Amino acid sequence: MVSNNTPIPVTILSGSLGAGKTTTLNNVLNSERELNAAVVINDMGEVNIDADLVERESELSQSDEEIIELSNGCICCRLRGDMLDEVGRLAKERDFEYLLVESSGISEPIPVAQTFARGFEDAEFDPTGVYELDTMVSVVDAHSFWQGFDSGQALTDDSIDPQGNRVPEEALMDQIEFCDVLLLNKCDLVPEEELEEMEAVLQALQPRAQIIRTEHGAVDAAEILNTGRFDFERASQSAGWKRELQDGHHHEAAAEEHGVTSFVFDADRPFHPDRIARLFADLPEGIVRAKGFFWSAGREDIAMGLDKAGQSVRAGPSGTWIATLPEAEQQRYFAIRPGIKDDWDEHWGDRGIELVFIGREFDEESLIRRLNDCLLSDAEMDEDWRTYPDPFGSDEQRELALANN
């Protein structure tokens, strides 16, 4: 139970696909071990890969925090009510000091902020007085922002498609204009003088925002937690806020609205290492983001990760199969996420493939066919996989492809 009448502060992280929201969240959770936080993670795919990543990488399962996963839709539209109902339930059941929300890469920040600041008619739970919006954080990918800016794309209205749909570039403008703290992430990929110019542009677009340069989401938690920077009066005067209230957010599916589609590929047998490495290096152009875990035959010891963001495609060892953990730790996982047991194979445990692909105008069926062709055939299932080459190596994820445009 929430024991007193002080509202629980809320920080909302927004940012385009692959900008570094999950990395930032992991960083904050790992550096603030004393923080008794609950976390809401929204992923537009059917499977919440981000929640999995946060759990596996931040050792969250061994601490006190609770993760609420909201999948297969966007908390700025279809899942607004669901989000409120979940955080309402949480506030009744548990005592925690802070709520952190990671929006999906296509969420628009204003409706998410409005959901916390004003409530939402389709939800039973009214957040006012229980939660208080503290900080709106936008994570901007300095590298791709700069490339888009250079080619004049990021700042024009070309981002409205012929059907009048809002597309991610416009959501990006909202993310810049409607935030209290702007994390200019991936600064390691952009030269100093370009960073300075970019900062000047961003500051002009959003004079009120605190702009902070980051690499790999490493930000001092005090910059984004308990800052008290969100100003309801000022926010509700902004053009975007009023537009949102007037026009509403009537769209049925987040994917359609944003012109973005996604699918999840899952399987319970391994990929052939050579075939899948070649496919990853040759993904269709329309794929803007891909991530998740996979099983590479011959590497039963470790979960391989795939991570494509923008031009970069990386794959390699990145996580732990629960099946390789000592029995006691396995039991702890089962207790926290009973769903794992449902897919447990008697011999292989949780080893398997779970990858999400997000993109625009790509041939989904053909990609699924190609992925299927990379799975081991029945005959290969009986081979000695140790004789296969291992293109992924033994260290961290490595670059497979970097388009040079």
Ligand SMILES: Nc1nc2c(ncn2[C@@H]2O[C@H](COP(=O)(O)OP(=O)(O)OP(=O)(O)O)[C@@H](O)[C@H]2O)c(=O)[nH]1
């Ligand atoms: N070079 C570089 N890579 C980064 C940095 N921050 C994050 N990345 C990488 O960028 C990729 C995407 O990071 P995530 O944190 O998953 O991005 P996200 O915004 O949560 O992505 P979605 O939830 O899919 O929208 C990962 O491969 C990160 O390791 C950075 O500062 N520099």
